[in-house]
Amino acid sequence: MEMLEEILKLREEATASLNLLKTQEDAENFRLQYLSRKGSVAQLFERLKEVPKEEKPAIGKSLNELRNFLEAEFESAGQRIAAAKTADIGKIDLSIPGRKRYIGRKHPLTQTAEEIKRIFTGIGFGIADGPEIEDDYHNFEALNFPPDHPARDMQDTFFVKSDGGKYMLRTHTSGVQIRVMENNKPPVRVIMPGRVYRNEAISARSYCLFHQVEGLYVDKNVSLAELKGTISYFVKEFFNANAKLRFRPSFFPFTEPSAEVDVNCFLCAGKGCRICKYSGWLEIMGCGMVDPNVFKQVKYDENEVSGFAFGMGIDRLAILRYGIDDIRLFFENDLRFLNQF
Numbered sequence: 001m002e003m004l005e006e007i008l009k010l011r012e013e014a015t016a017s018l019n020l021l022k023t024q025e026d027a028e029n030f031r032l033q034y035l036s037r038k039g040s041v042a043q044l045f046e047r048l049k050e051v052p053k054e055e056k057p058a059i060g061k062s063l064n065e066l067r068n069f070l071e072a073e074f075e076s077a078g079q080r081i082a083a084a085k086t087a088d089i090g091k092i093d094l095s096i097p098g099r100k101r102y103i104g105r106k107h108p109l110t111q112t113a114e115e116i117k118r119i120f121t122g123i124g125f126g127i128a129d130g131p132e133i134e135d136d137y138h139n140f141e142a143l144n145f146p147p148d149h150p151a152r153d154m155q156d157t158f159f160v161k162s163d164g165g166k167y168m169l170r171t172h173t174s175g176v177q178i179r180v181m182e183n184n185k186p187p188v189r190v191i192m193p194g195r196v197y198r199n200e201a202i203s204a205r206s207y208c209l210f211h212q213v214e215g216l217y218v219d220k221n222v223s224l225a226e227l228k229g230t231i232s233y234f235v236k237e238f239f240n241a242n243a244k245l246r247f248r249p250s251f252f253p254f255t256e257p258s259a260e261v262d263v264n265c266f267l268c269a270g271k272g273c274r275i276c277k278y279s280g281w282l283e284i285m286g287c288g289m290v291d292p293n294v295f296k297q298v299k300y301d302e303n304e305v306s307g308f309a310f311g312m313g314i315d316r317l318a319i320l321r322y323g324i325d326d327i328r329l330f331f332e333n334d335l336r337f338l339n340q341f
């Protein structure tokens, strides 16, 4: 009886491979091969049609037995696989320390810039920005720099090479003042934060790039007293209510009169130390009343409006605020440094 022999053979073969099942995937392959709708067992049932009538009961019976047997065995193999998996979990060493996930944080310069923005937007200043690759007109000419001014020298400015000196990496954010006034009628009251570049010898005190916040307020009757009041308010908000500051006469081509602002040295409280070069004071910004020549360039009527401008170094302010002794630390991305903020 051919058919009965085949049934026996299939039973042996399937039983042997059941014992080898290890994973869910093995089990699924087994099911497809033997127990699915097109599997070997179903194929044998198909052939029952061709079996002579008198043999049908016996063969049908043993086919049913085969199917029930394999289904039962398959189910217990499935349980065996699941149990083995659970046992593996028991092998995990729960005493191994976990992997620490570090929480990111903002760079100290970003934090400082955000604080400066917070203070100025709180008293009605908007925020504007401009390109880091600037043309001679906005970086120098419109700001009343004479053609032979030393800042225009290769010594201080990174020029974009191929264009014969027309474009440069901006040396200050003051060019954005011009762009804002070109595009807006007075009154304007904005701060303009951004990155600037200077071709300077790199040291603990200066780097080839740093950050500034430019400020500009133009309206009718803006006075020097308002400049002083605004800057004093800022310094007391940024440092503390007892911070002392002074305005020292200075010169910039685009402001007249001009001043530099010093704050009391945080380290020695004004007694004099290495950081403040024993003067007790630290310079934090330049400022002044907008020069009428600048208004002429942007077609503002210098008899109608007046204004003040200032430019402060974000890196400088961060150094003072956190007591950092080397500006290069801001650009090295050393986590031992950055994690402290």
Ligand code: PHE
Pocket (backbone or CB within 6 Å): 171, 172, 173, 174, 214, 215, 252, 255, 285, 286, 287, 288, 309, 310, 311, 312
């Ligand atoms: N642009 C000047 C500098 O970089 C700072 C400044 C800005 C001075 C605005 C006066 C007014 O040194």
